[in-house]
Amino acid sequence: MFGIHHLHYVILLLGLIGLLFVVHHLTRFATNPRIIPISVNYHLTRACNYSCGFCFHTAKTSHVESLSNAKKGMALLKASGMKKINFAGGEPFMNAEFLGQLAKYCKETLKVESVSVVTNGSKVTSKWLAKYGKYLDIMAVSCDSFDDTTNVKIGRGTGNHVKTFMDLCEMCKEHGVMFKVNTVVNRYNFQEDMNAAIDKIKPFRWKCFQVLIVPEENGSENTLRDARRFVINDEEWRLFCDKHKRQECFVPEGNDVMASSYLLLDENLCFLNKGVAKPTRSILDIGVAEALTDVYWDEEGFQKRGGVYQWSKPDASERPAHPELEW
């Protein structure tokens, strides 16, 4: 028989479950105090026309949000404190018109301080830059070697990447877009001396990443890419860094700094927890603040890698400069 003392047990049990629920949420908040998403990387597509062997954001889906949803997501992020948006992929220029419209919306309507894109450079045209270049502060172009035989070994194009890259550097100058270089240092290029090429190009920033294994993307024979053959040890990484440290624009980023110091938004507008946990739910469904409570973000790592830097075009004087961005 279900007596009065049974009822007490049920009430007690429900109370306990309620208490655990509250404690869980409070603990989560306490260990992840409110993150301000100052700088966000939006990986708007996973599709790409290149096939770099170490790619760590692979074409697991072909989904791209509708432009109106993507704009809503950007507006939510801006309202939560975003000052820099970086469009990444895959290759963002697989959807060049979408990218241009979104950059325009972020810069013109939302007045985001810094709008940038990371690209392999192969699909950027002068026509696109003439139409949308004014909405971009920075174009970061990937180049892992100034010898195309090495680029081909890596999967970065089919033998014409260096010329494409150099041409794009000129186009960015013509259209007033700051030019940044991204290099993934790996088994095939860590001995290369890139000083002469960097002297010639003079990028405002040259970011060099130690090749990174992300288990669910490139960490085994069961993932779309297997980057294990590209891995270098810390001594090889230091060799590359020492060779190039005289470059003022040189910004090295080893594995110790990189892993969780980015806020990454995927093609579904969900924050990623690469190598740590599943993605959050979409910011369109639960809002930015709620999604951020489930993100593992290494803010110290973000500051350590110099995540905040001079990221707007120098001529953008009409935009307010935040004192904390001046270093």
Ligand code: SF4
């Ligand atoms: S260009 Fe970038 S997105 Fe494309 S395969 Fe290479 S690393 Fe991956």
